Amino acid sequence: MSYAAADVFARQVAQKPDSVFGLATGSTPIGLYDELAKRYSEGKLDFSKAKSFNLDEYYPIKRTHEQSYYYFMNHYLFDKVNFAETHIPDGETDNPEQECVDYDAKIKAAGGVDLQLLGIGFNGHVGFNEPSSTYMMRTNLTDLTNSTLEANSRFFSEGEIQPTTALTIGFGAIFSAKKILLLISGAGKAEIAKKLFDDKIYTDIPASLLLLHPDVTVMMDKAAAEG
Ligand code: F6R
Numbered sequence: 001m002s003y004a005a006a007d008v009f010a011r012q013v014a015q016k017p018d019s020v021f022g023l024a025t026g027s028t029p030i031g032l033y034d035e036l037a038k039r040y041s042e043g044k045l046d047f048s049k050a051k052s053f054n055l056d057e058y059y060p061i062k063r064t065h066e067q068s069y070y071y072f073m074n075h076y077l078f079d080k081v082n083f084a085e086t087h088i089p090d091g092e093t094d095n096p097e098q099e100c101v102d103y104d105a106k107i108k109a110a111g112g113v114d115l116q117l118l119g120i121g122f123n124g125h126v127g128f129n130e131p132s133s134t135y136m137m138r139t140n141l142t143d144l145t146n147s148t149l150e151a152n153s154r155f156f157s158e159g160e161i162q163p164t165t166a167l168t169i170g171f172g173a174i175f176s177a178k179k180i181l182l183l184i185s186g187a188g189k190a191e192i193a194k195k196l197f198d199d200k201i202y203t204d205i206p207a208s209l210l211l212l213h214p215d216v217t218v219m220m221d222k223a224a225a226e227g
Contacts, residue, residue, distance in 0.1 A: 002031030022116035037080035055127035056168040061091035089167035100139040116177035124205035128168035137172035184220035190227025
């Protein structure tokens, strides 16, 4: 899955060197980022004209915190490849509302996202757009659901304070991406993955809204596909 996803990234940047990539964190894309770092070190990839925008960041969180998405992205990808510009919502800001407005403006000024990478939560969230009766268009500060807090608690050590809110881009930016690549990995995701192929939009599964986008590729590993 990671190798095939890296091929999609490689094609994108070869066809359009100044591509804008939408990036995700979590365990799912780590294999892809490792593969991109490997290909870059072998001289097979060049991101020197490309930009990236991450989907989300915990709030509040220090950039130096090992669980911040800032730290994650630098560790797994940005320290190893050569993006011209990288952007992540600022988990340290004291004005999150302004940060959200500014983040959307930066994506727009970059010309929107060419290729949006997504993972999916056990509850069907994309970015941190959690199941809800309403979905946000713009970048916003959102409460994380208990299911997401539980799923991500594995990354925080015992006694450590886990942020319960996050900054996340909304469906406006996700839907304005020209292409979407959704990665689904692991047996734990088999159930939610299956729902995406029902040809139905479930109001309580944010990822099912992606069926409305004209260019979505879903790649999953064997364990996720076995559902
Ligand atoms: C991460 C993100 C989340 C994750 C999802 C799956 O930036 O936006 O939607 O993609 O929670 O996480 P993993 O891959 O850890 O199962």
